Amino acid sequence: MVPILEVQDLHVSYRSSGEASYAALAGVNFHLMPNEILGVLGESGSGKSTLATSLLKLLPSNGNISRGSILFEGKDLLCAPAGELEQIRGKRISLVYQEPSVALHPALRASEQVFQVLAAHESAGKSALRQKTRQVLASLFPKEADRISNSYPHQLSGGQRQRVLIAQAIACGPSLLIADEPTASLDSTTQKEILGVMRTLRDELGLAMIFITHNPALLAGFADRVLVLYGGRVAELGLARTVLSSPKHPYTRALFQSMPQILENTRDTRKTKLPVIAGDSSAAQLPLEGCVFEPRCPDRMEDCREREPAVVNLGESHTVSCFKYGG
Amino acid sequence: MEVETPQSSQNMQPLLRVEKLVKCYERQNVFGSREKLLALDGVSFAVAQETTLAVVGESGSGKSTLGFCISCLEIPTSGSIWFEGRDIVVLAESERRKLRPQIQLIFQDPSNSLNPRWSVEEILLEPLNLKGKLKREETKQRAVALMTQVGLSSDMFQRSPAQLSGGQRQRLAIARALALEPRLLILDEALSALDCSVQAQIANLLIELQRTLGMTYLFITHDLAMAAHLADEIAVMNRGRVVEQGPAQNILRHPKEEITRHLLAAIPSLDNAERPPLES
Amino acid sequence: MRFFFRRLRHACFLLFGVSILAFLFTTLAPGNYFDEMRLNPQIAPETMAALRAQYQLDRPLPVRYVSWMNSVLHGQMGFSFAYNSPVAPILFVRARNTLLLTITATLIAWGIALPLGVWSAERFGRLPDRLLSWATAALLVIPDLALALGLLVLTVRTGWFPTGSMTSLDFGSLSLGGKFRDLALHMTLPVAALVLSGLPLLIRHVRAAVAEVLDAPFMLAARGHGIPRRTLLYRYALRAAANPLISLFGFSIGALLSGSLLVEVVMSWPGLGPLLLESILSRDLDVVIGGVLFSTIFLISGNLIADILLYWADPRIRTESAAR
Numbered sequence: 001m002v003p004i005l006e007v008q009d010l011h012v013s014y015r016s017s018g019e020a021s022y023a024a025l026a027g028v029n030f031h032l033m034p035n036e037i038l039g040v041l042g043e044s045g046s047g048k049s050t051l052a053t054s055l056l057k058l059l060p061s062n063g064n065i066s067r068g069s070i071l072f073e074g075k076d077l078l079c080a081p082a083g084e085l086e087q088i089r090g091k092r093i094s095l096v097y098q099e100p101s102v103a104l105h106p107a108l109r110a111s112e113q114v115f116q117v118l119a120a121h122e123s124a125g126k127s128a129l130r131q132k133t134r135q136v137l138a139s140l141f142p143k144e145a146d147r148i149s150n151s152y153p154h155q156l157s158g159g160q161r162q163r164v165l166i167a168q169a170i171a172c173g174p175s176l177l178i179a180d181e182p183t184a185s186l187d188s189t190t191q192k193e194i195l196g197v198m199r200t201l202r203d204e205l206g207l208a209m210i211f212i213t214h215n216p217a218l219l220a221g222f223a224d225r226v227l228v229l230y231g232g233r234v235a236e237l238g239l240a241r242t243v244l245s246s247p248k249h250p251y252t253r254a255l256f257q258s259m260p261q262i263l264e265n266t267r268d269t270r271k272t273k274l275p276v277i278a279g280d281s282s283a284a285q286l287p288l289e290g291c292v293f294e295p296r297c298p299d300r301m302e303d304c305r306e307r308e309p310a311v312v313n314l315g316e317s318h319t320v321s322c323f324k325y326g327g
Numbered sequence: 328m329e330v331e332t333p334q335s336s337q338n339m340q341p342l343l344r345v346e347k348l349v350k351c352y353e354r355q356n357v358f359g360s361r362e363k364l365l366a367l368d369g370v371s372f373a374v375a376q377e378t379t380l381a382v383v384g385e386s387g388s389g390k391s392t393l394g395f396c397i398s399c400l401e402i403p404t405s406g407s408i409w410f411e412g413r414d415i416v417v418l419a420e421s422e423r424r425k426l427r428p429q430i431q432l433i434f435q436d437p438s439n440s441l442n443p444r445w446s447v448e449e450i451l452l453e454p455l456n457l458k459g460k461l462k463r464e465e466t467k468q469r470a471v472a473l474m475t476q477v478g479l480s481s482d483m484f485q486r487s488p489a490q491l492s493g494g495q496r497q498r499l500a501i502a503r504a505l506a507l508e509p510r511l512l513i514l515d516e517a518l519s520a521l522d523c524s525v526q527a528q529i530a531n532l533l534i535e536l537q538r539t540l541g542m543t544y545l546f547i548t549h550d551l552a553m554a555a556h557l558a559d560e561i562a563v564m565n566r567g568r569v570v571e572q573g574p575a576q577n578i579l580r581h582p583k584e585e586i587t588r589h590l591l592a593a594i595p596s597l598d599n600a601e602r603p604p605l606e607s
Numbered sequence: 608m609r610f611f612f613r614r615l616r617h618a619c620f621l622l623f624g625v626s627i628l629a630f631l632f633t634t635l636a637p638g639n640y641f642d643e644m645r646l647n648p649q650i651a652p653e654t655m656a657a658l659r660a661q662y663q664l665d666r667p668l669p670v671r672y673v674s675w676m677n678s679v680l681h682g683q684m685g686f687s688f689a690y691n692s693p694v695a696p697i698l699f700v701r702a703r704n705t706l707l708l709t710i711t712a713t714l715i716a717w718g719i720a721l722p723l724g725v726w727s728a729e730r731f732g733r734l735p736d737r738l739l740s741w742a743t744a745a746l747l748v749i750p751d752l753a754l755a756l757g758l759l760v761l762t763v764r765t766g767w768f769p770t771g772s773m774t775s776l777d778f779g780s781l782s783l784g785g786k787f788r789d790l791a792l793h794m795t796l797p798v799a800a801l802v803l804s805g806l807p808l809l810i811r812h813v814r815a816a817v818a819e820v821l822d823a824p825f826m827l828a829a830r831g832h833g834i835p836r837r838t839l840l841y842r843y844a845l846r847a848a849a850n851p852l853i854s855l856f857g858f859s860i861g862a863l864l865s866g867s868l869l870v871e872v873v874m875s876w877p878g879l880g881p882l883l884l885e886s887i888l889s890r891d892l893d894v895v896i897g898g899v900l901f902s903t904i905f906l907i908s909g910n911l912i913a914d915i916l917l918y919w920a921d922p923r924i925r926t927e928s929a930a931r
Contacts, residue, residue, distance in 0.1 A: 043522035044493060058831055090833035097828040105825045107846050107921055116842070117832045152922040158386065168832055185520075187386045187549035188593040214522045217595035244597055256597060258527035260556035271379075271534055271557060274527040280492050 002074070003031040004176055004208050005055075010068035012047070012054050012232075021064070024050040026232040028068075029311075032208050034175065037199075039223030039240065040212040041252075045286075047232040048212045049098075052180040055210075056089050072176070091121040094169035098181040100161035104153040110164045111137065111149035114171055121172045136171045140164075140197065159190035163197065170201060177201075178210045183218065195222055216256060220244050225317075228252050231292030234311070238318030248320045250299045251277070291323070299324060340412060341373035342543050343397065343511055348406035350392050366392040367403070368567035374511075374560075377537065379544040381558035381575070383551050383590060389567040390547045394515045397545065398432040399423055410511070428458065431504035435516035437496035441488040447499060448484040454506040473502040478532060494525035498532065505536075513545045518553060530557055552594050555579050563587045614914055618907045622900075626679075629899040630672050633892050675896070684900075685893025689886065694897045697882070702864060702901055704773060705871065705878035708794060709863045712801035716809055717859070719802070724813025725840055731818045743807035755800040755873040768796050771875035797874045801867055805859075812855050816848035823847065849920045857913020861906035 012025040024047045032038050042048035053059050055070060057077060070077040072093065077085065089095070097103040105113055115133045122129065138145040140163045153161055162182055169177055179198065183191040199222060201207055211223060219226055219240060226243040228236040228251065236249040247253045254277045279285065279296045286292050287305075294304040303309075303323045311319050312326045350367040366389045374380040384390045395401040397408055399415060407414045410430065415423055434440040441450055451470045455461070461469070471481045477498040488496055497517060504512060514533075518526045530553065536542050548554050554561055555575050562572040565586045571578065582588045666674075675685060684694040723739070730736045749757075762768045769775065775789050820826065821844055829843055845852075868880030875881075879898060886894035918924055 043524060053827075056831055058827065086833045086835065088833070089831055095828070095831040097824065097831060099824060102824040103828040105829070105843055105847060106923060107849070108843075116829075116834055116838065120832065120834045120838065154923050165828075188551065188595070189385050189549075189589060191595070192593045215595065216523070217597050220595065220597050255524050258524045259597070260527075260530070260552050261597065271559075273531040273534055274556075276527045276531060277524050280494065 001033055003071075004034045004073060005032040005210075006069075006071040007031070007055070008069045008071070010051075010054065010070065011066045012050050012059065013064055013066055014050075014060075015062045015064065024063075024232050025054070028229075028232070028234055030227055030234065030237060032176070032210065034208050035202065035206050036225065037202060037209045037211060037223045039219035039226045040210060040229055041214070041216055041219065041226055041255075042212065042229035043214045043255075045231070045280075046229040048214075048229055049180055050232075051229070052095060052178050052210075052212055055178060056093060056095055057085055058089075058095070087121070090117050090169075090174070091172040092174050093176045093178065094172075094174040096162075096165050096169045096177065096179040096182050098184055100158060100165050100182075101153070101185065103165055104161055106153055108152075109149065110151055110153070110156070110167075113164065114167050117168050117171045132171070136167050137164075140167045157190075158186050159193060162186065162190075162194055166194075166197065166201070170205065170207070173205070174207065176208045176210070178212070180212045181214070182211075183213070191218070198222075216244060217259065231286050233292055233308075234319075234321060235293065236318075236320045238314075238320075239316065242316060242318050248314065248318070248325065249293075249322050250297045250324070251293050254298060291321075339376055341409075342376045342411060343374040343545070344409040345373070345393075345397065346371050346407045346409070348393070348396060348408065349404045350389075350396055350401065351404045365567055367396065367406075369406070370564070370567070370569050372562050372569060372572060374543060374545060376510075376543055377541045378559040379537065379546055379557055381546040381548060381554035381561045382564055383548060383554050383561055384564035384586075385549060385590070387566075388564040390564050391515055393564070394432060394513045394545065394547050397511075398430050398513050399427055400432070428454075428507035429509050430511045430513065431507060431509040432513045432515060433497070433500050433504055433517040435520050437493065437500045437520075438488065440500055441496060441503075443487060443489055446485050446487055447479075447491075450488070450499065450503055451506060454503055458507055469506070473505055476505065476536070477502040478528075492525075493521050494528055497521060497525075497529055501529075501532070501536075505540075509542075511543045511545065513547065515547045516549070517546075519548065519550060526553065533557065549590075550594075551590050552596075563590065610918065611915065614911055618911055621907055622903060625903045626676070626896070626900055627672065629896050629903075630675065631668070633895050633899075634668060634671065636890075675893075679900075684897040687886070687891055687894045689889055689891045689894070694893050697894065698879070698897050698901055701877065701879045701882045704876065705864055705867055705880065708797050708801065708871070708876060708878060709867050711794065712798045712805065712867075713859050713863065715798065716802045716805045717856070720806060720809035720813050721845070724810050725817050725845065727810070727814045728817035728821060728844075729840065731814075731821070736814075739810070743810050746803060747807040751800070751804040751869050752873065754804055755797075755870050758796050758800050759873065762796055769793050770796075773877050793876075797867070797870050797876050800870045800874070804870075805866075809855065813848075813852060816851050817844050820844050820848040846920070850917060853913055853916045853920060856916070857909045859909070860912055861909030863909070864905045865902045 007028055007030050010025050010028040011023065013021040013023045015021045028047075028051065030038070040048055040051065042051075050059070050063070054063070054065055055077070057065070059065070065078060068078070072088070077088070080088070104110075108116075111130075111133050114136055115129060118129045118132055122132075124132075134145065134149070137149050141148045141160075148156065148160060148164070153164070156164065165182070177198075182198075183194050186194065195218065198209065198211070202209055211219065213219065216226075223240045225238065226236075226240045227234060228243070228247075228249060230251050236243060236247065236252050243252065244256075247256060254275070257275045258277060260274060277296050285295070287295060290305040290307060291297070291300075291309055294300050297304065301323055309321045309323045310326075311321050313319050314325065348367050348370040349365075352364040352366055354362045354364065368389075370389075370393060372380065382390045382393060392401065396403045403416055407416050409415075410426065413426075415426055418426070445453075448470065451473060452466060455466045455469055470484075474481050474483070479495060479498050479502065483491070483495070488499065491499065500517075501512075518529055521529065533542075533544065534557070537544065544557070546554060546557055551561075555578070558575050560573065561575050561578040562569045563578065563584065563586060564570065565584075571582070571584045571587050578587060579591070582591055678685065682695065684698065686692075687694050687697060690697055727736045727739050759770060762770055769792055773790070773793050774786075775781075775793075778786060778789060781789055817840075825847075826839065826843060829839055834843070864879055867876075867878060868883070870876070871878040871880035872884060879901070883895065883898045885891070886898065
């Protein structure tokens with residue numbers, strides 16, 4: 001099977017006013033098969049949002065894709081002209097933006113916002129498009145589609161807004177959906193709902209999905225493969241059940257250990273300190289040479305400060321970038 | 328296995344006791360009809376000193392309103408809030424103002440609760456100057472001490488909040504709250520907007536502060552996992568009422584109410600990789 | 608609906624208050640219409656006293672106000688000494704002339720400012736935008752008087768347009784098409800002066816409002832959906848940037864009767880402006896009060912229309928309950 005998306009050696013940097021540019025992504029490689037859910041695990045400063053926006057070439061004016069290629073269904077998006085990109089966005093690749101409270105236009109009704117997406121890409125008549133809008137909204141709001149259609153964003157709850165965003169994304173039947181922290185501002189029961197919605201979409205529509213989050217627990221039982229992003233580089237990549245149950249990269253391990261696993265622990269670990277990763281992952285602190293995780297790594301070695309580790313194949317399509325395993 | 332409540336809370340008076348708290352919002356529709364929104368419908372609980380009570384619920388359950396009422400940002404419609412033996416609802420405003428420094432609120436989004444145009448130093452100095460008539464040198468020293476206490480370095484003084492990371496901003500918000508030497512800290516979804524690993528750092532900080540300063544926490548959240556980790560007791564809220572309350576372990580292992588079981592089932596867990604996804 | 612009625616009630620109170628103030632200020636101003644006559648030795652003081660009594664000029668203020676209010680509510684806005692006729696018809700004719708100018712100018716100005724402002728906001732900070740900013744700043748700095756005079760001088764030198772009044776002398780004998788053309792030619796200069804003086808403010812506000820919106824997350828999200836550029840700019844950006852612009856539009860409506868005084872006087876356009884000026888100078892009180900009242904009605908209506916438009920354009924202002 002041919003991968004639907006192949007990202008090769010992607011380098012993206014931002015120019016801040018006056019100062020030199022800083023690299024948000026420095027050599028990201030992965031591929032995505034059709035109908036597959038890839039979970040991208042990254043915290044702030046890892047470059048995850050940059051990854052989402054650069055896949056559709058939606059970077060702000062101070063962003064620059066300096067190297068690499070993004071092959072979508074065999075075609076390099078970075079070489080595509082602007083008109084073609086506009087056609088692809090929303091129709092073949094859709095982005096579910098984060099923060100539903102600001103990602104919807106405040107003065108347009110929900111149905112209008114979905115309608116506009118359809119009108120941008122499909123050449124059917126108005127009434128046919130309105131019909132399709134109703135269908136799309138009904139598929140996401142089985143019980144109250146009419147009321148939601150006529151509502152404005154400020155009248156909807158967080159979960160409802162998120163579903164409207166998803167409706168916009170799937171309206172034209174894309175083959176790839178990129179979701180950037182879609183559940184970040186929602187409470188836990190709504191989070192679970194939205195994950196269920198997305199899984200159903202994958203099963204029913206055959207979508208391939210890239211699900212970006214900072215919470216590894218959300219990817220359990222949801223993603224097929226997991227990619228761990230740190231400092232703009234791929235730390236680890238493999239099948240979800242392998243990465244989540246036996247992570248290899250020191251960052252991934254430390255991240256999982258710092259989560260309160262309250263249901264799983266048999267001892268009473270309440271109010272004890274969680275093992276945390278020292279320091280901060282904000283971009284300003286990343287070292288310019290050697291492994292990006294080295295300053296905070298509990299397992300650091302000599303080589304880590306001098307060179308960047310290469311990608312090591314651990315078998316079963318599980319790769320890791322760490323000197324501990326070779327590299 | 329039942330867990331006993333800590334001995335100390337049975338002997339001493341609880342720091343905070345809320346009795347039948349009701350908060351009703353009235354909104355006038357543009358067409359003239361009045362709408363009533365019952366945010367709190369008779370909430371009662373108590374928090375012992377130097378312990379943590381977690382208030383857990385979905386959005387719309389009224390937990391944030393509870394935080395606002397207790398921190399005197401909203402006046403309850405009826406009911407009483409006993410803080411150190413005094414009912415702050417019936418106090419005159421001048422008396423209540425004296426009590427305010429003792430109850431501090433930490434918000435969810437630190438970028439909204441910190442003035443973006445002030446430097447870190449100015450943000451910290453404001454409550455210190457409000458509090459006492461210390462000399463400049465002493466105030467400065469106190470500010471440095473606060474920064475160290477929350478794990479920030481004092482050479483961040485000249486930065487603006489926008490230059491700090493989410494975790495650093497939240498630490499600053501906590502430092503600002505500590506400047507007033509409060510007895511009760513209300514954390515309204517204070518960890519929810521942070522990355523997972525940063526949540527762990529701040530959680531550790533909170534545990535440390537409780538140990539060294541004897542802080543009492545009211546931890547409002549929808550994240551039952553973190554609540555269970557940090558709290559001694561958990562109160563589950565639904566539609567403005569406390570439906571279940573008890574020691575954290577009891578709530579986790581033996582939930583009684585439907586909504587509690589619902590919340591428990593919604594906790595995402597790494598172990599799901601082996602289990603099939605839970606059906607609600 | 609209640610919202611609308613409440614605003615209407617406020618508007619009436621405002622109008623009432625303004626009428627009292629206008630009456631007070633004009634009558635308390637020193638002098639009256641007949642003062643000029645005092646200098647004329649041929650008119651006897653008794654005649655003057657009789658005239659003053661006839662026009663009730665020596666009754667106490669509140670009485671005069673009430674009787675004036677009474678007649679206004681009956682549709683009579685008083686009597687003009689200078690024109691020796693009831694005030695209302697004079698006002699209506701002049702107001703109509705003014706509105707002809709200002710409505711045309713407002714429509715043209717907004718019609719230019721909106722696309723230009725949007726175009727400029729799209730290129731924010733870059734050279735084309737900066738050039739436009741300089742041009743509008745230059746226009747802003749030139750006083751309206753200088754603009755009007757400048758245009759007048761230009762036309763006197765070149766003879767392209769007639770230099771004053773509303774119609775040519777032989778207006779009545781022209782065909783319909785000829786009348787239209789004649790009017791349009793006479794209107795060109797004053798409208799141009801009005802548009803040029805009002806344009807910089809509008810362009811700057813449109814540019815600022817749209818530029819702020821263009822960076823919003825929902826614009827990025829819409830781009831991510833592949834919404835084409837034109838729809839993005841006009842249906843999305845302008846719609847979201849509408850709030851401050853609607854308030855500005857309310858001002859534009861409010862100034863329909865009052866904003867063109869200078870241009871009308873300079874270009875000899877028979878509108879409300881020159882009428883008011885004359886009447887103030889000659890203490891023709893009823894005309895002054897009537898004119899002020901007219902302008903106020905427009906100002907208040909302008910605000911009312913702006914409020915209604917805001918209510919329609921921004922759903923967040925309509926406080927409806929959340930659809931939970």
